[in-house]
Amino acid sequence: MDTVLFIIFATVAVVCAFNLVLQKHPISSALSLIGVMGSLAVLYLLLGAEFIAMAQVIVYGGAVMVLFVFVIMLLNAGSEKSSSKSWFANVAGIPLLLAFVALLGFLIRSVLPPMRAVEFGSWVGGKAEQIGQMLFTEYLLPFEVVSVLILIAILGAVVLAQKEID
Amino acid sequence: MHLPPVPLSWYLILSAILFALGVAGFIYRKSVITVFMSIELMLNAVNLSFITFSYHLRRIDGHIYSFFVMVVAAAEAAVGLAIILTIFKNRGTLQIDEVDSLKL
Amino acid sequence: MNFFLVSLLKIAIVFAVFMSTLAYLQWIERKVLGHIQSRTGPLRVGPHGLLQPTADVIKLLTKEDLLPPFVNRFFYLLAPFIAVSLSLIAISIIPFGPEINIFGVRTYMQISDLNVGILFVLAISSISVYGVALAGWSSNNKYSLLGSLRSSAQMISYELTLTLAIVSPLLLNNHLSFREISDSQAGFYLGFIPRWNIFQMPFPQIFAFLFFMIAGFAETNRVPFDLPEAENELVAGFHTEYSSMKFACFFMSEYANMVTITCVATLLFLGGWHPLLPGVIANLVGPVVFLLVAAVLFYHALQPARKRDRFTFPIFGLAFLVLAIIFAIPPFWPVLTPLFWFVSKVGILLFVYIWVRGTLPRFRYDQLMHFAWTFLFPCALVNLLATAFFVAVFGK
Numbered sequence: 001m002d003t004v005l006f007i008i009f010a011t012v013a014v015v016c017a018f019n020l021v022l023q024k025h026p027i028s029s030a031l032s033l034i035g036v037m038g039s040l041a042v043l044y045l046l047l048g049a050e051f052i053a054m055a056q057v058i059v060y061g062g063a064v065m066v067l068f069v070f071v072i073m074l075l076n077a078g079s080e081k082s083s084s085k086s087w088f089a090n091v092a093g094i095p096l097l098l099a100f101v102a103l104l105g106f107l108i109r110s111v112l113p114p115m116r117a118v119e120f121g122s123w124v125g126g127k128a129e130q131i132g133q134m135l136f137t138e139y140l141l142p143f144e145v146v147s148v149l150i151l152i153a154i155l156g157a158v159v160l161a162q163k164e165i166d
Numbered sequence: 167m168h169l170p171p172v173p174l175s176w177y178l179i180l181s182a183i184l185f186a187l188g189v190a191g192f193i194y195r196k197s198v199i200t201v202f203m204s205i206e207l208m209l210n211a212v213n214l215s216f217i218t219f220s221y222h223l224r225r226i227d228g229h230i231y232s233f234f235v236m237v238v239a240a241a242e243a244a245v246g247l248a249i250i251l252t253i254f255k256n257r258g259t260l261q262i263d264e265v266d267s268l269k270l
Numbered sequence: 271m272n273f274f275l276v277s278l279l280k281i282a283i284v285f286a287v288f289m290s291t292l293a294y295l296q297w298i299e300r301k302v303l304g305h306i307q308s309r310t311g312p313l314r315v316g317p318h319g320l321l322q323p324t325a326d327v328i329k330l331l332t333k334e335d336l337l338p339p340f341v342n343r344f345f346y347l348l349a350p351f352i353a354v355s356l357s358l359i360a361i362s363i364i365p366f367g368p369e370i371n372i373f374g375v376r377t378y379m380q381i382s383d384l385n386v387g388i389l390f391v392l393a394i395s396s397i398s399v400y401g402v403a404l405a406g407w408s409s410n411n412k413y414s415l416l417g418s419l420r421s422s423a424q425m426i427s428y429e430l431t432l433t434l435a436i437v438s439p440l441l442l443n444n445h446l447s448f449r450e451i452s453d454s455q456a457g458f459y460l461g462f463i464p465r466w467n468i469f470q471m472p473f474p475q476i477f478a479f480l481f482f483m484i485a486g487f488a489e490t491n492r493v494p495f496d497l498p499e500a501e502n503e504l505v506a507g508f509h510t511e512y513s514s515m516k517f518a519c520f521f522m523s524e525y526a527n528m529v530t531i532t533c534v535a536t537l538l539f540l541g542g543w544h545p546l547l548p549g550v551i552a553n554l555v556g557p558v559v560f561l562l563v564a565a566v567l568f569y570h571a572l573q574p575a576r577k578r579d580r581f582t583f584p585i586f587g588l589a590f591l592v593l594a595i596i597f598a599i600p601p602f603w604p605v606l607t608p609l610f611w612f613v614s615k616v617g618i619l620l621f622v623y624i625w626v627r628g629t630l631p632r633f634r635y636d637q638l639m640h641f642a643w644t645f646l647f648p649c650a651l652v653n654l655l656a657t658a659f660f661v662a663v664f665g666k
Contacts, residue, residue, distance in 0.1 A: 003169040010180050017184050017207060021191040026199045027345070027407070033203050034400070036184070040210055043177065047221045052229050052236075054389035056213075059236050062396020064206065064243045066426055069400070071247045072199060073407050073419060075254050080197045081261065089193065097186050104182035108175050115222050117171035123224060128386060128446055130226050131233065139230050146237050153241035160248035 002046055002120040009039040024079040026072045030065060037061045046118060049126040177218040184211035196261045198253065202246055209239045272375070280381050281362075288361050292525045293323035299624045306628035317582035330521075333514035338410070341511065345408035350512065350519035353401030357526035360394045363387045364533045365449050367543045367608035379608070380449065387448040388436060391534055395432070395489060399425050401523065402498075406508035417507030420635055421491060421498030427642040428488035428495075434650035435482035438657045439467040439475045439538050448534075452542030462548060466541035472664040473657045479539040481650045483622075486531035488642070490524060493627040497635050532619040540615050543608035553603045556610040560594035563587075 016035035023029050037060045044053035071077075135143050184207060191204030213232045220228025250260070257265055297312070297319060304311030312319030337343065365380035384390055399422050406418020440446065443454045457465045467475045488495040498507045509520045536542060545552030567587035574580045597606050633641065 003172050006172045006176070010176075013180065014183060014187075017187040020200075020203060020207060021187055021194065026197055026203075029200050029203055031345075033206060036207060037210060040214055043180075043214065044217050047177070047217050049217050049220070049229055049232075050384075050386050051389070052213075052217060052232055054386050054393055055233065055236060057393040058389065058396050059240055060206075060210070062393065062399065062429075063426070064240050066396075066399055066403070066422065067243055067247055068199065068203065069403055070419070070422065071250060073403070073415070075251070075260065077197065077199055077260055080195070080200070093190070093194070097190055100189075101182055101186045104186075105179050108178045108182070112175070112178075115174035117173050118177070118221065119171050123221060125224065125226055126220075126229055128389075131229055134226055134230050135233075142234060146234060150237065150241050153244045157244045157248040160245070161251050 002118065005042065006046060006118070009042045013039040013043070026077045026080075027069065030068050030072060033068075034061055034065050037065070046120050047126075048120070048123045051126060051128045051131050174218060174222055178215060181211045181214040181218065184208075184214070196263055198250055198260050198262050198265075201262065202243070202250070206239060206243065209235060276375060276377050277381065280377070284361060284381060285358075288358070288526070288529070291529065292522055293327065295525050295529070295620065296326070297323050298620075299627070302621065302624045303628045306625070317578060327518075330514055330518040335514045335516070338511050340410045342408040342410070345404045346511075347516075349401050349405035349408060350516040350523075352404070353398060353523040354519040354526070356394050356398045356401065357523040357530065360391060360530040361526070361533075363390055363448060364530070364537070365452060365542065366612050367605065368453075370605050372605070378449065379605075383447060383449050386446045388440065388446050388451075388534075388538075391530070392429075392433060392436070394530075395425075395429060395527075398523070398527070401520075402508050405512070405520070409508070409511040411511055414508050414510045417498045417510070421508055424491070424495060424498060424635075424638060424642075425489055427639060428485045428646075431481055431642065431646040431650045432485040432489060434647070434654050435478045435485060436534075436538060438478040438650075438654050439470075441654075441657050441661050442467060442470050442473070442475070448537050448542075452537050452544065455541040456544050458548045464541055464544060464546055464548075466544070467539045473660040475539060475657070477649070477653045478657075479535070481646060481653065482535055482539065483619075484646065486535065487623070487626070488638070490527040490531055492524075492528065492623060494630040494633050495638055497632055497638065528620065528623055529616070532616045532623070535619055536612060536615045540619075543612040545607065545611050552611070553600075553607045554598070556607065557594040557598035559614075560590045560597060564590035564594065 013036050016032040016039070019032040020029045020036070023032065037056060041053040041056045041061070044050075044056060188204045188208035188211060191207065192201055195201055195204065213235055216228040216232040216235070218228075220226060220232075253265060254260055256270060259265065300322070301311035301319065312322040315321045315325045337346070362381040363384050365378060365383070367379035369376060369378050402418050402425065403422040404418075406414040406416075406421070409415070440451070443451045445451055445454065455464075455466050455470070459465060459469070459471075463469055468479050487493075491498055509517055512520060545555070547555065564587045567583045567590065571580060571583035571587065574583065596602065597610065
């Protein structure tokens with residue numbers, strides 16, 4: 001059952017990622033990205049990461065992508081006009097990308113030690129309590145620094161997007 | 167019908183494919199919003215890697231790193247989109263090929 | 271195999287009850303609003319308008335299902351699908367009662383008990399913003415776009431307050447699953463004050479309950495926050511260009527969101543299915559209420575205001591009498607009493623929703639956003655800090 005779920009949602013993720021790269025209109029790319037994030041959330045659930053899966057949907061799918069969709073609607077971003085790309089990118093782009101993926105695949109299969117198979121339910125260590133435990137004991141400093149980072153981001157966004165006072 | 171369980175390397179290969187697609191989108195696309203979305207795709211692929219290794223090593227540290235990547239990506243999206251709004255206000259275009267000089 | 275069959279049966283029952291509740295919630299709203307405004311609501315279709323939802327369903331199904339010419343077709347058709355499917359999925363983690371044992375089958379009164387149930391509800395409410403945003407944008411219509419942008423901005427602003435108001439009682443209960451949260455609200459202080467979260471020491475969550483209800487009104491686009499779909503301001507907001515079944519989808523999703531928010535409020539703050547009174551009296555409140563309703567119906571049947579009531583009121587009175595007898599049978603108490611308490615709490619909160627709709631005027635949009643960001647959000651933060659402080663100092 002988990003194999004079937006993995007195959008379905010991995011296919012959905014790859015198809016949506018292709019769609020993101022190939023679509024002309026930004027809003028279709030945005031919705032494809034939401035599809036990628038949703039299927040990745042299901043894959044996280046298969047790997048036992050229930051808190052991160054929900055956080056992925058809430059933070060990425062429900063906040064970051066809403067921001068993207070808002071900006072696309074506000075700016076009325078239209079379809080992209082195709083312009084001349086460089087000769088090198090046209091000819092050697094896709095083969096180089098395929099070579100990159102092949103190299104990564106080869107490294108994963110040969111260099112890394114043999115890894116276990118994924119069985120849903122064999123590890124239940126991804127609960128909210130354990131993440132909370134780690135966040136407030138071992139990773140307390142990064143947690144506090146990240147909250148300052150969010151404050152800086154809020155200030156930056158407000159300053160950059162405010163109306164000019166003439 | 168009982169299918170064999172999925173080996174963990176398949177998750178890593180999926181992560182590599184998504185990362186490569188993100189790189190392709192980043193290099194090929196002309197609209198600055200789509201370029202930004204390709205960056206988010208790359209970050210998601212890396213998150214998948216973190217969670218996979220966390221499952222393999224049976225440690226929760228991968229989840230924490232993934233959590234921080236998510237937070238940083240959210241902050242970056244907020245500021246980046248504000249910058250995009252400013253570019254649109256000043257240049258009137260969203261194609262990165264036309265934003266190629268510091269002078270307006 | 272047994273698990274799958276039981277789950278299928280639960281899904282069928284919950285779905286059937288939920289869909290008929292949505293239909294009759296609309297009847298209740300129209301009647302209550304009518305009586306608040308000194309008029310009767312629907313009266314003609316069936317006794318006291320009880321068949322009005324059926325008439326509405328037939329009307330919506332048989333209306334012309336048009337596709338306006340210049341819309342973005344894929345997103346136009348996707349938006350109501352997202353809205354209605356997400357709203358209906360959210361009912362799957364709401365527990366209606368404790369673990370029950372029927373004919374030897376032990377099962378929860380809940381379709382699935384997620385460990386992170388609260389996060390699931392938050393995720394659903396975050397994603398349902400897309401239904402509204404895409405509906406307005408794809409309709410190729412100024413009013414729809416404005417309405418949908420306003421509605422999405424309102425929904426994501428009030429989501430902050432909603433989340434903070436949800437987190438505060440979680441500090442008292444230490445669990446993310448709805449069943450555990452309800453179970454930790456069992457019992458009574460001093461023998462008669464229930465340990466619901468709004469009464470629970472060390473910090474009664476009454477403010478969090480208020481903030482949750484206010485944010486819930488805004489999340490579901492209900493008065494006083496319904497400017498995005500106000501008839502007299504924006505034609506019909508984001509669902510202007512939708513007709514027949516697609517409009518019915520948005521309609522259903524609004525009522526389903528209302529029911530979900532009130533169920534979550536009941537579970538988080540009002541103790542879920544745990545009764546108000548201790549002991550055996552809790553089991554007898556249901557039959558007493560039904561007997562009172564039957565008595566009122568029989569009394570009014572003696573001097574009916576309308577000729578038809580001479581026949582319909584005694585029938586309803588008889589139905590309530592039968593219900594009272596069913597709820598008073600002791601072997602049924604483990605199943606029926608929690609259900610009665612849960613449904614009556616949810617019903618009271620839904621009545622408050624409708625009552626507020628008939629009473630309060632609408633917020634202007636800038637007042638609405640100002641209220642969210644400068645008042646509700648800081649207040650919810652202060653409530654969270656106070657709760658955390660009291661829990662840290664006085665313990666659980």
